[in-house]
Each structure stands twice: as C-alpha cells, then as structure tokens.
Amino acid sequence: MSTNTDIAKLDDLIVTTIDSIKGYEHSAEHAERDRYTEFFVAMASERRQVVDALSAQSRELGGTPADYGSTAGTIHRRIEDLRRVLGGGDKAILSEIERGEDYLKEEFERAIADEHISSGTNGVIRVCFESVMRGHDRAKQLKEALAAAD
Template identity: 40%
Template sequence: MFDSDKNGVTVLKTLTDTLGDSINGYRDAATHVESEQFRQMFIELADKRSTIMDDLQAELGRLGASADRDGTTLGHLHQSWLDFKAGLTGRDDKAVINEVERGEDYLKEKFETALKSDSLDPTVQGVIQRAYGSVREGHDRVSQIKHSLEGQPSA
C-alpha cells in the first residue's frame, strides 16, 4: 500500500470532490439566472471545471486510486438550502452571482491550501498547479462581475 499523503491521493480526492460541488453549483446557477450572458458563462465554467476534474482523476488513476464526480454531501446540502431559499425569496442575477462567488472563494482556498503542502509528489503538485490556474481564472472572472454589480440594485 502507498502513503496517501505523500502521493497526494487524499488531497486529489478532496479537490475532485470540491470541483464536483463547483460543477454542480455552476449548472444550478445557469438554471436560475435571467441573463443569457451569465447562463452561458456558467455553462462554460462548468465545462472547464469538468475538464480540470478529468485531469485530477487521471492523476488519481495513475496513483491507483479513483474518486467520484458527484461532489460532497456538504455541497449537496448547500445546493438544497439555496434552492429552498430561492423558493422563498426568489433569485435575481446579482444574488446568484454573489452565491457563486462565495463558492469560488471556497474552491480557490482549497487549491491554495493544497499547493502549500510540502509533502506532495512533484508530479501531483504540477497537476494541481495547472488546475489552480484555471480555478483562479474562473474565480477572478466571477469576482469581477460581482464587484461590477455591487452598485446596482437587486431586481
């Protein structure tokens, strides 16, 4: 048996679970926004996250492990809570963007924590670093939109 921490299996599984939450969150957000521009952006970002997940899962396979693509229980509970809240209060584009940006902050933090690990195999570190570039790009894109909407009233 191999040392999961040294090989990065535990870290990769955590990141793939969190990416699953991100993919599910983007797809859910795409169904709740009014703007076609935002809908297309969320679909595009979900697709990009799916590609990142494929890369991380390929690395897990190389290490003799696997992870599912469904996300975490906490992520599913969060989505259920958002759906319930939306049913009570409604969702507008600004509210959806705010929630997506919160998820982006969480995902970015997970990747940054992983990259600070001193015990990762250099190959695993490289895979995570490449994935992080895409995560950071998506985060920054959503963050810019959120900040541009801050001065506008909610619908």
C-alpha cells in the first residue's frame, strides 16, 4: 500500500466528483421545474462536501488535490444540452443525471474494492460513498417519478 496509490485514487475520485458538481450546477440552470432546480443545487452542495473530505485526505497524505473536472464530464454536459434542446426537457436532464450518478457510483465501488488502498483512505472513501449512494438513489427516484407522471 503506497501513499502515491492512495493519492492517485483520491485524485481520480475528486475529478469525477467535481464533474458531478458541475453537472448538477449545469442542470440547475436548465431545469424547467423548481423542485428539480432545488434538488440539483442541494446535490451540488453535497458533492462539494465529498470533494472536501477526499481533498483533506489527499492533503493529509501529502497530495495536492485536483480542483478541476474532466473533459469527459464536459462532453457529458454537452450531451445533456443536446438532448434537452431536442425536446427532452427535465426528463432528458434527469436521464443524464442518472447516467452520471451510475458512473460515479461505479468509480467509488472500484476504489473501495482496490486492495492497494490503505485502510485509512478506504475508510474516507466509504464514508463519501454513503453520500454518493444517497444522491444516486434520490436521482433515480426522481427520474422514475417523472416517468410515471407522463
């Protein structure tokens, strides 16, 4: 178990979670219903807390946490824009949010399963994963409720 491995894994999760923040902020700007805007703003705030926890662990290990998202995250937001413009509205936004949440969940699951990560870092990741799962489940519920209303 190397500190460098921990820092690298934390950085991957930080970048992916920053993508999630940006995705929620972007979605909040374009949502048609206030309830979705409020949800997206709240989720962006929760994700910032996850980034703060992961960043604190990285700094404790001597790392310099990332403060930017990825190119893939930017592309994902452009896909959301396209789907929304083509008439998808909130339904398209929630579909893209759910896809992003699925990806984030998988990234955290891979990190937790990584045997090369120290127990301390794994513990921080597990605590953050609880927040990720709550957000994932809420996004899925909102999407299903919107689909049922149609």
